[in-house]
Amino acid sequence: MWSGQPHPDEGHPPPLEAVPVPWKSVGPCKSHRESPRGLAETSGGEEGPAAAQLDVLRLRSSSMEIREKGSEFLKEELHKAQKAWVPVGLTAPPPPRGTPQELKLKDEECERLSKVREQLERELEELTASLFESLPSPQEAHKMVREANMKQAASEKQLKEARGKVDTTLFAEFQAWRESPTLDKTCPFLERVYREDVGPCLDFTMRELSALVRAAVEDNTLTIEPVASQSLPTVKVATVEFGSTNTCALSGLARACRHRIRLGDSESHYYISPSSRARITAVCNFFTYIRYIQQGLVRQEAEPMFWEITRLRKEMSLAKLGFFPQEA
Numbered sequence: 001m002w003s004g005q006p007h008p009d010e011g012h013p014p015p016l017e018a019v020p021v022p023w024k025s026v027g028p029c030k031s032h033r034e035s036p037r038g039l040a041e042t043s044g045g046e047e048g049p050a051a052a053q054l055d056v057l058r059l060r061s062s063s064m065e066i067r068e069k070g071s072e073f074l075k076e077e078l079h080k081a082q083k084a085w086v087p088v089g090l091t092a093p094p095p096p097r098g099t100p101q102e103l104k105l106k107d108e109e110c111e112r113l114s115k116v117r118e119q120l121e122r123e124l125e126e127l128t129a130s131l132f133e134s135l136p137s138p139q140e141a142h143k144m145v146r147e148a149n150m151k152q153a154a155s156e157k158q159l160k161e162a163r164g165k166v167d168t169t170l171f172a173e174f175q176a177w178r179e180s181p182t183l184d185k186t187c188p189f190l191e192r193v194y195r196e197d198v199g200p201c202l203d204f205t206m207r208e209l210s211a212l213v214r215a216a217v218e219d220n221t222l223t224i225e226p227v228a229s230q231s232l233p234t235v236k237v238a239t240v241e242f243g244s245t246n247t248c249a250l251s252g253l254a255r256a257c258r259h260r261i262r263l264g265d266s267e268s269h270y271y272i273s274p275s276s277r278a279r280i281t282a283v284c285n286f287f288t289y290i291r292y293i294q295q296g297l298v299r300q301e302a303e304p305m306f307w308e309i310t311r312l313r314k315e316m317s318l319a320k321l322g323f324f325p326q327e328a
Contacts (some may be wrong), residue, residue, distance in 0.1 A: 174306050180202075190290075196305040197316040198286070201279050204250035209270065212251070216263045217283055220291070223262040224277065248273035277326030279316075286312040 136144065170192070177189035185194050202217070204210040216222035227245060230315060248255045248271065255273035261280070262269050272280070289312060292298050318324070 171302075171306055174309065175302055176303065178293070178302055181290070183290070183294065185218075193286070193313065197313050197320075198283055201283050201316045201320045204276065205252050206250055209250060212263055213280065214260070217280065217287060219264075220287070221264045222280070222284070224259055224280065225262070226259055227257060227271065245271050245273070248276055250276045275319075275322060275324060279319045282312070282316040282319040286316060 077325045134300070173189040173192065177187055185191055198214075202210055202214045204213075213222065245257045246254055248257060249261075250270070250272055253273065255275070256272055257271035259277045260269040261275075286309075289298075289308065292306065
């Protein structure tokens, strides 16, 4: 194996026996190959000295040619050895480009980007883990779907039952009124509501004032406003005082009146009890809704409208019986 060390005889031509070069004749004679024996025989003839001198010249020429070829051979081998003298498995790295300051800045930037990438990978892992933790298990998801289906089935069942309980006569009267809504109380639908709900709900002890209140509700000119906060005296009176805050102007009963009503543009006010206010409010809510239907502000099917009117009629019935919210 070539070690890279120079040969002890570097610079001198190698001996003839060290370089395996094939022998061939160099002179002009091409008919036969020269041999030492032929030289001896020629030297014994008439042209011995000249032939001997010629043979010496040939030998010198051949020796120089051998030296040149040997030198070229050694140079080529040395060049190959120098090129091939790199440890196995290693490659020479390319020379760095840029100044030391630029190389330092590049190293710092690479380190910063590497930290950013690691941080993003950690956040992504945490987000993925939290997302999977928040998701319900397959069993819980099936349970939720099953419960939702059961609730939907129960709602559909209740709707069917409610539809079955609808009074066909009342619904037919409402549908006929809905086709051409009017506030004329002589139509079958409103005539029934007046007779069964509105009339009894606004039937107070003080008949004259009750009629005025009913007319103001129908004309939408009645105003209800709260009374200013003050301590109400608890004094018994022999006669009914309609302008007093401790006597209801509609029922004539001694009650703490927190509201008062005003009819149209009149400046007169009438103090009313919470029970009377609840009855008037229930009737006003009913008339407000049917006015919305008449003006085209309610965009629903006939059945939802009918159920809302039924609910408002129920509120009038409860208020007539004395059931009303405590804040009234």
